[in-house]
Each structure stands twice: as C-alpha cells, then as structure tokens.
Amino acid sequence: MTSQTMTPDEVRSGPAPAAGNRRAKPSPVGQLVRHVLLLLFLLIVLMPLYVLVVTSFKSGREIGVNGQWSLPEVWTFASWEKAWTALGPSFLRTFQLAVPVALISSIIGAANGFVLSRWRFPGADVVFTLILFGMFIPYQAVMIPLREVVQSIGLPNGIPTLIFVHVVYGIPICTLIFRNYYATTVPVELIEAGRVDGAGLLRTFRMLILPLSGPAFVVTVIWQFTSSWNDYLFAIFLSNTRNGPITIALNALAGAQSPDYAASMAGALITSLPTLLVYVLLGRWFIGGLMAGAVKS
C-alpha cells in the first residue's frame, strides 16, 4: 500500500502494453467469449438508458402494458415539455448551486491539501484522520441540529444554505484529493526554492504551487459539481420544491402514486444531462475523483 494517487490516466489505460505483448496471445476462442460477454454486459448496463429515452418520447396512450419496450410509434416531445415546465426553474437553480460549490470547495481543498502535504505540525496525522472521517459520516447524524444552525446564522433558505453545507461537507474529499496530488507530484525542491528566496507560505502557495494544481482542480471541480448536483438528502432537509435543486423537483414530478412515466423519464434525463455531459467530456478526471474517494487509492 502506498500513498500514491492513481492518476486518471493510469486507471484508464489498463496494463502497460509492453507487458501484454510479452505474454502469450490469448486464444481466439477466449477472445471471442470475452467480447461476447463484454457486449452482453454493455447491453445490460445501457438498458435503463434505452428505456428512459424511448419512454420519454412516447405519448400517454403508448405507455400501457403492451409494447413497453418497443420504440414509440409516434415520437412526441409533449412529455419533455411537461417535464421542462416542472423542472426548468430548479434546473437553473441547481447551476447556481453546483458551480459555486465546485469552485469554492476546490480553492479550500487546495489550501488544505498544500498545508497537510508539507507541514508536519504536531498531531497532523490525527487532524488529517479527523478530517477524513468527516466524509464517511452518515449525514443524518448532523442533519437535525444543522437545520437550526443554518437558520440561526441567518443564511437564506434554499440555494445559499445548500452552497454552504456542500462546501463544508466537501472539505474532506477535496482536501484529500489535493493532499495526495501535492504529495506525489510537486517536488519538495520547488518549495525549498521558495524558502531560499524568502517567500512566505502564502506566496509560495500562490506563485509556485497553484499554477501546478490544474489537474487536481479539474478533479475536485467535477466531483463537487456532480455530488452537489445529484444530492437529495441535504436538499430534502434544507430546501423545498420552490427554492431547492432539481432532485427535489424531479422527485415531486415522479414520486406520485401513479406517476406519468413519460414525463418522469424525460425529467430524469433532463436532471441527468449536465452530469452525464461532464462525465462524457471529462471522464478521465471524473474517475480521478472516484479513486481518491477510496482514500488509499
């Protein structure tokens, strides 16, 4: 076990090609079986996506029991319009939530990670462990008084409150990502150079370290954007359908006893589009955050 952070590239690129070449080639039958299995699992994993898309374009009459899995006979945007009417305002609010959370969390994480990767103040290990434990707690254990606290410090309900709590409870993971990044990629000599030049800690951080922090920033920005976008627990405790994020609105749309499945599924797709887009465009950094979540990584 090492403290090495797997960089996203390492995770994605599989085994070194050189090693593969040196081993005996797998039998053609084995290769065939492998690819058939891979394709089969691919179909299973993508099946819910197929259902979402197909159903969202069906008209109310086609939702019945027959032909559930077939393509729509008539493609219609009616359900998308209905879903957008229900989710539109919260969709924009969720951007107002997730973007600030991503940026603020990253800056805080960078400062913390820098300090904890370099300065061994007395009790640094204990402090770090206490910080990390903060990302494993079931948030129910803080939620009841948290409502009172955010009210008593006068934060406006809804998005401002949620920005605050996501930033605070995002500190552990962001600190961890930056600490691992700095511990493995920023050479000690660089900081020593700053020290010789007489630069203070803050200046060293700003001038020497921050410009090198791009990759870790991307990871924490994506991570915090995704988790605050997808959050439901804080949202349901600290906001409502009028001032809360999109997960609340989606649950209101889809959670009825007999939901309008076409509109619900269009809504689920609308809700998922931003994070899916981030994943498709920036997937390798997304995985970097996942790996850091495993602490050891």
Add this chain to the structure above:
Amino acid sequence: MRSWKRPWLSGLLLISPSLILLGVLVYGLIAWTVNLSMQDRHNARESKGFAGLDNYVNLFTADINDRFTHSLKNLLVFTIVFMVGTLVMGLIWALLLERGARAEGVFRTAYLFPMAVSFVASGVVWRWLMNPGEGDDAGGLNAVFGGLGLDFLQNPWWTDPDWGMAAMAVPAIWQLSGYVMALFLAGFRGIPNELREAAAMDGASNFQLYRRVLFPQLTPTVLSAMIITGHMSMKMFDLIMSVSGAQWITEVPAVYVWQTLLTSDYAKAAAISVFLLVVVAIVVVPYLIHVNRAEKRS
C-alpha cells in the same frame, strides 16, 4: 523569513478556517445529536429531561411492530446483496478488461456511466423496470423475462415482504459496479509485471496466475471497495425514496430517521442517526488508522 522559522504555524493558520468549520459542523453537531438522542423529547416542545440510553433501548424493545429491527433487517439484506453484487460484477468486468480488449475504453466508459447519474433519477427508471406485475400484467423486466420464456424469473421485486430489499439492491449494483471495476483495474495495474512474468516462467496456468499470484495482491483493493460500498449502504436513502417512496416494506434506518422527524420525534430520530454513525465508525475508523499507518511505513 520569519514565517519559515516555525513553518507549521502559518500552515495551521491557513487550514484553521476549515478545521473550525469541520470541528463545529461535524463534531460539534454530532455531539449535539448525541445529546439530543438522550433527551426525553418526543415532540416539538422542549425536552422533558435527561433520558440516558432509554431512547436507544426503546428502539430495540419498545418500538411498535419492531419497526427499528425491521429496518435493520432490511438494511442487512440490502447491504449484503449490494456489497457482494458490486464486488462480483466489478471483478468480472475488471477481469474482462484487465488485459486489454478491443475498444476497451468504450466498455469502461459505459460500465462507469451510471456513477454520474443521481439515485433520484435512476430510481425513476428502476421503479419502472422493477414493475411487480407478473404473467399477463407483467411490465418492465418481468415482461422481458416473459417474452424470453423465462417466466420463472418473474418476481415481485421490491414489493416482496421477505426479500424485497435484495431487489432494491439491484439498481445500486447497477450504479456502483463500474466504480468497483475501476478500483480493481487500478489494483491490477499496481501489480508489478515481474510477478506475472515470474509466474509465466514457472509455467503457471492462467487460473493459477490469478488464484495464487494476482488475487492475493488485491486484498487492499477489496478492502477499499467494501468500505466504500458498505458505508454508502448505511446511508442509503435517495434510491429507496425514489424507487418505493417511504413505506414499511422497504424502510431502512436512514428513511426511518426522515419519517420520525416528520412526526417531530426528535430524540428518537437522533438515536437512530447516532446508531448509524456508530456502525459506520466501527468499520471506518480502524480502516483510516490502518491506511494512515501503512502510508507511514512506505
């Protein structure tokens, strides 16, 4: 130069805002919740006094219909199926991809994509897929089983009173197997090639290579995966609220907390929350200490 004489001091200043925030909003509020859980406060009014551990004892002995133990049983079934399911699926996918397959990037990206989706959104489609109707009423996956002539696979999914929670774990497995796969791929990647070569030199078969050489190296990966999925399971709330809503048959402690708060029984909600926290801490704290030590050794 002054600030470098005792460099950790300025460092401590830089991180102190975070430490204070976490100190208050994690540990301070946990203390608050623990205190609340030991109060006689079962409605919106002030506490009627200190109740010691009564609220905890009552969860196990005096809860109507053994609601709390019922929710724990549900959580146990869910956790076991979820953890085993993600480990098995993640390992299979990693094994299939580990030595490079054609278009492996496409498969990896596709297997991981559910991680980017919220439980609330995926719950919408899984609720549809896990339609409990059977036979002529079959919908969702049951309709597929019927169409394929696999009628025996048709089942009531999460509406089954005994094993419904096993079905509830299916969407969670779908969502997180890709993550466990990524952990395993990273684990395989961390094994020095010399080990594989040495095994090949000794004439080890593929099976022996994995069984004797590679799998033992993956113990830390399995541990990480179990910690991650295990603690997620303890907190499981979004998915259940989205698939079934809050109802008896699928109730787990995290949902029970929410339902209890709706009735303003603050002390009871706090006691359930603290119980969850303790379970998570028992598993996670030794793990964090272990990781910390291992890191120091290397």
